[in-house]
Amino acid sequence: MYSVTAKSTSNSHQEIIKWLNKYGDDMYSWAYYKTSSKETAEDLVQDSMVSAYKSFEKYKSGTNPKTWLYTILNNKIIDYYRASNTSKSINETSLIGNSLEGYKYDSNGIFAKVQDPLWGNTEEHLLDNSEFNDILSNCINALPPNWRNVILGKYFHHKKGSEISKDLGITSSNLWQMAHRAKLQLKTCLDQNWKDN
Amino acid sequence: MKGLMKIAMLSCKQSSILSEKQELVNLSIVESIKLKMHAKMCTASKSLSIDNKLIDQAVLKILEQRKEQNMSLTAAQREKILQALR
Structure with missing residues (x-):
């Protein structure tokens, strides 16, 4: 797991927290459904939110944030699948x-x-x-x-x-x-x- | 003749692996015939196959239920994520 070190604008930070409150539970349910592990699901949601925060400038304003967050989450899930096959x-x-x-x-x-x-x-x-x-x-x-x-x-x-x-x-x-x-x-x-x- | 039978017949283990393979890809004609021959003759494999079919149905059902399950992040989990975002 990693945390954000670079300072981003307070706007993006506020936005990400808003998204976490709005979509966090759905993302957690989805990640659990895909991995059958509550701990892994939690880690994946955390990683996804941190990635979203770090690459906030890539988010196109006006598009559905949930779709964007789920794209990030699904990529994290695939990474997890691959990593479990070391x-x-x-x-x-x-x-x-x-x-x-x-x-x-x-x-x-x-x-x-x-x-x-x-x-x-x-x-x-x-x-x-x-x-x-x-x-x-x-x-x-x-x-x-x-x-x-x-x-x-x-x-x-x-x-x-x-x-x-x-x-x-x-x-x-x-x-x-x-x-x-x-x-x-x-x-x-x-x-x-x-x-x- | 014994050697020929050995080539023609599958072991229970090979048969179980082919059964799984069959669910994901098409078997070759030879594999398919071997699997059918084994299934006709082996009581233990027949028994496992019955169990496997039920396990398949039950796993599918459990996963479908999980799909509909709404889970919530606990306050502690949410706080942990917020910490990572700081």
Whole structure:
């Protein structure tokens, strides 16, 4: 995170504070929707407001400030997606993925244990079950950031694989692998935390 | 023959990865046939596939709900942002 050091005109400062009060909550909701992390959402709103303040002269008077702020915020979100796929984080999540797969599959890639589905014919009931939804919501939030971003990219915009890979700065084969591992992790998380009543 | 079967058949892990791939891009004909063959024969993969379909629907529903969710910055969060703007 960074703060403004250069002194800008008091007008632009007042304007930015006005925008923060007017659009801050919407921006925060949007950033949370896109990242599933309240802390990250807060940081992204802060970064966006600071960037807007720093580049206030680029704002064209008369245009909708919300559109301008959202353009900045969306760029910050893409930067965040890319940053979460650093080689360090990929190595760390590879270890988690390998251990997850090692637990689920034998050395030939065959399921080590046949498991019954978590649920029988209760899909509709489960989808309306708030306790189940809360657990799954927590499971999504607990995914490693790069796996979570794959899931979010896939479901949010129904993006094509190539678009998600480009946004996240990963290869397509990495994408399938991450999507597979994310789903395996969600299933494991539900296995551990959810018991059909 | 055994070697040929090994080439023709997918492992459960390969099958799960191809299932995910299938949701994002079109599979080749060979991949598609291999996936169908595996799905017909493997009970464990069939079970996972049922769970995955439900997870897909549930995740989609949760994310749609989040889209409609109106969140508010707390006074402390707002103050932190104002501090950064000083």
